[in-house]
Amino acid sequence: MRADEWTHLAQRLQGLTEVVSPAGYEDAMIRKVQSELPHGIHEVSVDNLGNVIVKVNKIDEPNPFKVMVFAHMDEVGFIIKKIEEDGFIRVERLGGIPEKSMLGQTVIAETPNGRITGMIGTKSHHLTKPEEKFKLPQVQEAYLDFGFRSKHEALEAGVHVGMPVVYARQFFRRQSLAFSNAIDNRAGCLILLELIDRLVGKSLPCEVVIVFSVQEEFNLRGVIPAVRAVNPDVSITLDLVVAADTPDLKGSADIRLGDGPCLNLYSFHGRGTLGGLIPNPKLVSFVKKVADEEDVTLQYSTFMGGLTDASFSQLENAGIPMIDLAFPTRYTHAPVEAVDLNDLSELIRLLEKLVPAFHAGVDLKRG
Numbered sequence: 001m002r003a004d005e006w007t008h009l010a011q012r013l014q015g016l017t018e019v020v021s022p023a024g025y026e027d028a029m030i031r032k033v034q035s036e037l038p039h040g041i042h043e044v045s046v047d048n049l050g051n052v053i054v055k056v057n058k059i060d061e062p063n064p065f066k067v068m069v070f071a072h073m074d075e076v077g078f079i080i081k082k083i084e085e086d087g088f089i090r091v092e093r094l095g096g097i098p099e100k101s102m103l104g105q106t107v108i109a110e111t112p113n114g115r116i117t118g119m120i121g122t123k124s125h126h127l128t129k130p131e132e133k134f135k136l137p138q139v140q141e142a143y144l145d146f147g148f149r150s151k152h153e154a155l156e157a158g159v160h161v162g163m164p165v166v167y168a169r170q171f172f173r174r175q176s177l178a179f180s181n182a183i184d185n186r187a188g189c190l191i192l193l194e195l196i197d198r199l200v201g202k203s204l205p206c207e208v209v210i211v212f213s214v215q216e217e218f219n220l221r222g223v224i225p226a227v228r229a230v231n232p233d234v235s236i237t238l239d240l241v242v243a244a245d246t247p248d249l250k251g252s253a254d255i256r257l258g259d260g261p262c263l264n265l266y267s268f269h270g271r272g273t274l275g276g277l278i279p280n281p282k283l284v285s286f287v288k289k290v291a292d293e294e295d296v297t298l299q300y301s302t303f304m305g306g307l308t309d310a311s312f313s314q315l316e317n318a319g320i321p322m323i324d325l326a327f328p329t330r331y332t333h334a335p336v337e338a339v340d341l342n343d344l345s346e347l348i349r350l351l352e353k354l355v356p357a358f359h360a361g362v363d364l365k366r367g
Contacts, residue, residue, distance in 0.1 A: 016186040022077035023218035068232035071188025072216030077166035087148030095217030106168035111158030118146030205359035240329035261347035264324035275311035
């Protein structure tokens with residue numbers, strides 16, 4: 001991969017990660033996505049939940065074979081639940097915010113009066129008791145400090161109960177490694193935009209529908225109305241998979257940054273929501289075949305404790321052959337995550353060849 005391609009992908013990724021778009025509040029990302037779509041696509045629509053549905057092309061025949069590729073626009077964050085009389089703010093988690101990543105972090109909120117910056121409070125080190133040094137406060141114990149002196153001052157600034165808060169925006173890069181907030185799943189959105197650029201205007205044997213979905217971090221079901229409306233014959237989800245190449249995860253899996261995109265062969269939450277995806281075996285073989293033909297090196301992953309938009313959307317209509325393709329990511333759901341731009345580039349290259357390889361003659365039937 002050339003340095004100029006790193007720069008192109010990094011700049012586009014930074015533009016996407018700068019957008020504040022927590023689950024349920026994706027309007028800014030809806031506008032961002034629409035602004036980056038090229039001319040020549042057949043149709044763009046936004047459904048009542050906010051899913052952006054991009055019909056790349058149209059085939060003039062009854063019941064054309066439809067391929068849907070999708071990634072979510074939202075990010076994890078917090079919801080304000082109470083403004084204290086002294087101006088401090090209490091929150092609930094919006095999505096899977098880990099307590100170990102919270103304390104002392106910088107946060108932002110978009111108010112009617114503009115963006116404001118604050119921090120998640122942490123007890124001063126000099127007065128922390130020995131028994132507290134290794135204890136993580138729960139989200140319900142956390143408080144935000146935006147510098148308000150009173151509840152009245154916070155309200156005057158436009159802060160209110162129910163307002164979302166997210167981690168502060170930051171982006172830095174060393175060669176092909178990019179570090180940023182909200183890589184989950186703005187990297188997926190980047191891949192979709194690049195894929196659209198490469199497929200638009202081409203003669204394709206299938207109808208291609210790209211969906212930028214909502215509320216994945218909230219309950220994974222925001223994409224379902226779009227899936228019902230598109231009713232694809234096959235679908236591909238784009239999201240992350242956990243890289244296990246850091247000192248704390250070595251040996252837990254073989255997934256590494258820079259070793260290529262991932263084909264996820266199993267996902268299961270295992271806690272509370274009994275959801276996940278075991279992909280159609282024929283679809284797995286089809287993806288492997290195209291990857292081999294295009295000389296794209298795949299990593300193979302299983303994702304215990306993680307879910308994607310595929311977990312429940314696969315069950316819609318008559319059931320949809322669906323597969324998770326992913327990019328390895330470090331520090332998932334932390335204020336800063338890390339990805340290798342080479343992995344993103346290879347996944348884009350694979351999709352550019354994989355999507356047009358689908359047609360009505362592809363056999364994905366079970367049994």
